[in-house]
Amino acid sequence: MGTVVALGGQFGGAKLADGLYRLRKRDLTVIVNTGDDFEHLGLAFSPDLDTMLYTLSGIASPNAGWEPRGETYRLFEMLKMAGGPDRIRLGDQSLALPILRSEGLASGRTLSELTRDFCQHLDIDAKIVPMSDDRIRTQILTEEGAVSFQDYFTQLACEPVVTGFHYANASEAQIPDAIVNALRAPDLEAVVIGPCNPYHTVQPILEIGGMRALLRKQGAPVIAVSPIVGGDALQGSAGKMMQELGHIPLPRTVAMAYYKLIDGFIIDQVDAEQAEGLRASGIEVLVAPTVMRSPNDRVDLAVQVINFARHIAEVKAEAL
């Protein structure tokens, strides 16, 4: 068995990474989006990193992986009572990692080092690595101006019409060594793009200077799982964004976002009739149950992803 690299963020990306983690343990590296990181109350929030940490350590809420199970809001209630900002609802447990991260960054440690420490303490054998230790902040361009995802999602309730994205500082950012090493590993078997928002969760990773070249140079199949199922995103605002950008919220639109990057594309059973059309455009397609409701669903999808990657690798090998 070789190694696997997963990339993405959000709960969808974390659930698939969790399935892969159950199969591969320490042979999994997860590259996590930090473009939606933000500062609030002087603390360093990394929502995609924390969702990944909670999910792979098994403490995530089963239905809301961005926070630990049984979350409470005592600190937030007190904060509001004392005149603090109420626009972002903060869970008690969910504040622990941002507090430790802020202190660590202030003392000169990198996001990679801090995340590695969190993995160790939370008994996660996989390597969870931020896409960069440099500060990258995705700007969502809307008809009402450029905003962070956090502001778009909380203050603006996803209402403004999205016109584009800007990945500030991405091209000049450095790729952490752990990512370079994982993508250059001779036994790399698959690179998996999770079912998450292509625009602000996956694209920022791809925009980092040298990342696309690294992905192209490595020989393992790149597989993406569609976050669009039955005409909309399972969670989040990808469907709405697609429409506003002039696209139809279909798996095809996701595949186009990963043009020339992916070797295989997995769509859900409810979208089975779209497989032929996608194949006609030259994409290898697998139809599979992609909605992960239970822990077993995560492992089942991970098995499908790995087998699909193996199949593609075999086809490639035969073609040579």
Place this chain on the structure above:
Amino acid sequence: MGTVVALGGQFGGAKLADGLYRLRKRDLTVIVNTGDDFEHLGLAFSPDLDTMLYTLSGIASPNAGWEPRGETYRLFEMLKMAGGPDRIRLGDQSLALPILRSEGLASGRTLSELTRDFCQHLDIDAKIVPMSDDRIRTQILTEEGAVSFQDYFTQLACEPVVTGFHYANASEAQIPDAIVNALRAPDLEAVVIGPCNPYHTVQPILEIGGMRALLRKQGAPVIAVSPIVGGDALQGSAGKMMQELGHIPLPRTVAMAYYKLIDGFIIDQVDAEQAEGLRASGIEVLVAPTVMRSPNDRVDLAVQVINFARHIAEVKAEAL
């Protein structure tokens, strides 16, 4: 009715201030010790200020006024799980003010301004004022070296033998305007030193450059309530410290610490037989129930304090 100034910290000082607050509302100013403030996890903790805020706003735990009622520790459990420090147990609600304070200080606001905002949001009409906006850190000198009160209390479990105190930066610190104005108010009726540790809760306030002169120049009686009852401190380590400093833990030792500062001294009923000796040394003494178990006890003691101050003022006036 005139105005009243209370000074001190800890739960004892807060409970008496609360009694005075019920009587005087906006006509009370509380000068709070900040010598035991500390930084932890990058956050600005002001334990005496927070105890005062919780107590006067009525949200303090009845038996542990340094935290809000019904405190939980979810964040702390998560923090420890993620490898964070476990030496200081942090309550969920108790972290709200330190987080807001850290952010406020980082953005250039003063401790006085932030505390005034907290009072406003927590519906406290009294003025709670830090003894200074400058950083003062009391060092407890022990046979094992100089430590902060926080380290002495938590990490060292109050074990090292205390040899003295150092009030770092106190003499150069500035007194906030709100304190100067309160102590110069023409209708000032009493200055009340709460039943708290004389060494690290009251003395730091007195060590601020110009504070003793301000207290001496104002005409209202200065009344202290003994924190030593029945041969030991009701709460905390004042009794142990006194013994290690070569004193007997008696009200007299407290009175000596306030030598030439106080006009009247209140001791508990259980120490009634010590009143004569104290009076023989020239101190006006009132024997009263000083142990505040209920909210009514706080008001009762506050009434005794005010009446005692009036009595002393009358005696003084007659003597002129």
